[in-house]
Amino acid sequence: MNPSSCKNCDAPLGQQSDFCSHCGQAAHVHRLDMPHIMHEVVHAVIHADKGIFHLMKLMALRPGIVVKEYVAGKRKKYFNPFNFLVLSVAVSTFVTGYFHLMDMAPEAPNKASALINKHINLIFFVAVPVSALFSWLLFRKSGYNYAENLTLHAFLGGFRIVFFLFLFTPLIVFYREYYYLMLGLYMAIWVAFSTWAFYQFYGGKLYVVTLKSLLTLFLTQVTITLFISLMLWIYFMFLT
Template sequence: MHQTCLNCETAYTGHFCNNCGQKETHRYTVGHVFHELVHVFTHADKGIFSFAWNIIKKPGIVALDLVEGRRKRYFNLFQYLLIIVGITTFLVTQTHLIEKTVITMSKGTSTVQSSELVKLQQSVAAFLQKYNNIFQLILIPLFAFFSWLFIGRSRKRNYAENIVLHAASSAQSNTFAIATTLLMLIGKTDTHFIVLSFLSLLVILYTFTVSYKQFFQLSWIKSLLLGLAVFACSYIVQTVLTAIATVAYLLLR
């Protein structure tokens, strides 16, 4: 049976394209996403630096190519994501960045109640810092759920395809995070630290906006509003889950 390769658009028969070698593709499912994660630990590909540049410039287009079957040209997205999250987690842990951020934000408190609150905040920061990589990965399906809920369904993009989108978006934000983390180490003043912390939040919102614009073909305004909605809803859920996890951590340690 003749079919057209989704990667190079060459007509072929069989299970592999005669021109580029890509295997016949299918729509992403949760099972396929799990298979891709297993693939991370059993294969190694080439082109990671080229892929990093593509992720920085066009995360939404990369995700769109992947879900539409144009996969042969790219480094494994999930492999890159785990590598880059591992690097950022290492930097955050070694520099005690989250704890320093909390200390900087909490300066000026003097009452007993405030002091106790600061200690609690520092405990939360230490917990988030220690398990930063796990929290980074847990957020992806959470972000994906809300983007699927708000627009994915109407665009006929299933939940797994929204996971792919946010894996690309997270890969971009974590790539940027390496630079912002290093910049925080250079600064010596609290103002410098606060400005860069705020910049980090803007970077996350920027990655959402760009990813949605490219993936769903939205305007900048609609992409920004969607990014704000997804981030706000996810932040509320994240705060509740973090509180539960932190209480359990403090009770069991």
């Protein structure tokens, strides 16, 4: 049985309608779950829709609201988050390697930073489900399931890469002698932006959301650091 109105544009739906006559979105929009997420990931690899620049603009202005609307069913109006993540990672992998963004001194790179540069795409991808796990655990009272948290972090992960490319890249290219200062500035701005996005998405008391957001980011960073350390250990112990 169809819902009485379209979840994307609120236009009325007929009892036998499979699609909205106003915007074209499917009448049946189910809650996000892991099978749906896996379908979207496959779709991201083989197809890309229109609207990525529109999405980047909206993510810069109201990130949490964008994700909240997408999760609620307004999916036709937004570029697919997993397409966004895959395309962003692809571009960032090239830029990171070309400008040696993970190297404080590219004229004398060490083997560890070279390996990180080579596999930066894997690191970006791993961070998304890891951060989704922590936010799902910390914000469970919000009622969002893991797949919906994964969608939030796919949006944020894609936008973080765009943010990384447009802010961090020029800072490092022109001010590499202040590498750690630029890295700290980038991280501080991103933490503030993520906290704002979490507040828009989850709602609740600002100080509670802020604490949980900081804890999510901290636990994610610790986990990714351990993942990189393990990757380096395996490489230098068994593959060299």
